[in-house]
Amino acid sequence: MFTRCVRNILSRSAFTVTLKRHSWRRCSTSQTETVDQVTTLLQLCVDRFFVSPGHANVELFQRGLCCSYGPLGMELRRNLLDQWWHSVTRSGAQVFGINTLSSSSSSSREAPTGGQGQLRIVECEQLKQRLGQKQLSKGRLAEEVHMLLQRSPSMRTNLLQGALEQFVPSLELVNRKLPFGLAETGLCFQPAEGSGCSAEVTQTSLVWFCSPRTSSQWLDHWTRQRLKWWRKFALSPSDFSSNEVQQEELEQAASRGVRIIYNFPWGQEVLETLWSRGDAELLHIHKGDRSKLQHQDGRRSIPHVVSVTANMDRGAMAFLSNSLQQLKREESKKKLHQRKVLKLHPVLVPIKVALNIGRGATVELRQICEGLLQEFLEAKISVWPGYLETLPTSMEQLNAKYDEMGVLFTIIIGENTLESGLLQVRSRDTTIKETMHISEIKNFLFRYISAADNI
């Protein structure tokens, strides 16, 4: 996989060298540069408050697991989850949101949906009490610990189980008519191999119930929808692709499967998996009670299940990786400028606009900024209050910082604004600075973001 990745990179680099000198261009990448590329990405994520610092935390992030996010990472993932939510609940299909518990008592979780019951929440004091009982024999001790374990709630490893359990009450909601779906986002817990630690993943799950004869078509439908969704927000959409799961890799209950994968600098990783699962799990969870599961159209048939499950922690990283552009510009042989821009999609980017002040009467300029800040916040446009920073920074440093944060537009309020109401707006993507009247800026931003959303 790595060789293939490197081959891709090399063929791309051959392309880029033909570009003109003295203009910004994409970095050419070799194998060692791939490593650099990854290091740069991770460093940027820490420096620019996407991910909290610390080696262990950054490693979680790179492995596509939930980590401790800084304000920008938190907002990015939040935007991503919101977009997912809207895309499945507003698709025109009948999809209902649910919320199930992340842990549950053991009895109900002996299901074939993979790994359930592996991780359990144990109350330390209770276990320690058992261990401290002097009069118990070793055999009896082991037995008591076993029993405690059996009674302890187990953590969910996926959201499928909860949705299957909610099928029956939901059937009432839709007057027993198919197809419909149950959507949920939330944390799932995975036993980590070897380390004895567990890992958290932020999953999105759509569980789709349909008639048996249409399940394969629905699998195709949702694959198209989901791939389109991932690509909608991508800078280079071709890095996202889908492939059919091979017959020998199919999960036990599944008749077909599709994976949506992302081409990271270090190789391909799975972002989302779609399975056509049949009815076995649904029957198992409802203890084979076919009468409860039957829908209106076909009295004798049990719905088939199509599951669509994504890892949104890895999703956030995929978009960060996809949107990082490194542009080089050789001004002279000695001086090599490198510009790093995080070209996140306008809808996903955590901060849409930064507010800064130029030269002029500081008190008055700040007041204008405060007013604009409130206006933006009310219009739900996220702002970075750069004017609060008191450390002197050059405009160049400021732009470099905002480019790395992915900030769409930088607004400079200066003397001119006090006199004529004009301010300067710099675009992240074009680096062009425009002059605009203060009364127009909110609508301009609002339209820009909406337009990007509706493409």
Add this chain to the structure above:
Amino acid sequence: MFTRCVRNILSRSAFTVTLKRHSWRRCSTSQTETVDQVTTLLQLCVDRFFVSPGHANVELFQRGLCCSYGPLGMELRRNLLDQWWHSVTRSGAQVFGINTLSSSSSSSREAPTGGQGQLRIVECEQLKQRLGQKQLSKGRLAEEVHMLLQRSPSMRTNLLQGALEQFVPSLELVNRKLPFGLAETGLCFQPAEGSGCSAEVTQTSLVWFCSPRTSSQWLDHWTRQRLKWWRKFALSPSDFSSNEVQQEELEQAASRGVRIIYNFPWGQEVLETLWSRGDAELLHIHKGDRSKLQHQDGRRSIPHVVSVTANMDRGAMAFLSNSLQQLKREESKKKLHQRKVLKLHPVLVPIKVALNIGRGATVELRQICEGLLQEFLEAKISVWPGYLETLPTSMEQLNAKYDEMGVLFTIIIGENTLESGLLQVRSRDTTIKETMHISEIKNFLFRYISAADNI
């Protein structure tokens, strides 16, 4: 507490009997009726898809714990969390969102923030392996299990710990200037008394860092803000109140505390707690390294911490309880009509509008509904597609159902709509039916909800 509650109820009932007959009026309530009131509320929550059915699940809900929510409950809590988020991040104060892990390796979690390390995630297979080792002595076995327990990650019981850990990287974000806050929402886990089970709670947390001399003022500031927030969405705001925590009930590190409580039919319960916590915990977590913790303004002082923590599962229930109105109308001595209306605030209510069809050409009417549905969804107005229901229902039954779901407006598309573009809109709160042109309805709803939001 119960006697006081009953006294309240009785004094209120004396008031209501003076109301005119033959008009809808609030039910008078006695002690037994309080029980009925609770039963009615819980039954309604299950019947109308706020809470999933099942005795154990409903009990979790009533105890103010996270439970399995149906589509309406899920959406209500989602709206509530969104509103909380906007209120703290758009308050004009410097508040940043973060996301920390819900479990963490044990070493870092030996902190005095209460109960941490009590619940641990244990990998069953590993523990069972230890127990199965025949050659181990009992003492050695107990020791091995102990060690395994120590290495297992512990579940968080609150969000405070994570925020305190993130203080240092966040200090960079604000150029070491106070005050600022870190906001987070997420699941926390609590050991359940006695049962050996653990319980999940959806918490919201604002951890506010300020200079020592202002911490008491900030506590007052946030108390006012938070109480205002709860009351903003209430039908009877006086059911929400705040009180100062008594000296003898103060938590170890805290110098002052305030509780925001809700007056449930069965008594008062705490929704939110604000503590002025001093600097002890911050110092403890950062191992007394004062240089890392110092802010720009005061080189030698360590910030003080004000924590603002709410339980949003209980919050959702408080609003459901607060908004349920039971109105009686005696038409004759034999016939007693009872109308139950869930008067949830327009911003919180899960479904803003229901779309139904009256008499007329079904195919055409449905097409109009589909068009309106898309229009509403694009404007982020949540819709109930009542026109998909094929079971015949009387208009009265339909209205009763939608009132119990809290649906703000019910739209009827009929023959008239095909001819003249006019449709009928019924308001949940006034029960008045108005005629409106189809081109006006979206803006009408949008303005109605926005107006309610901005009061």
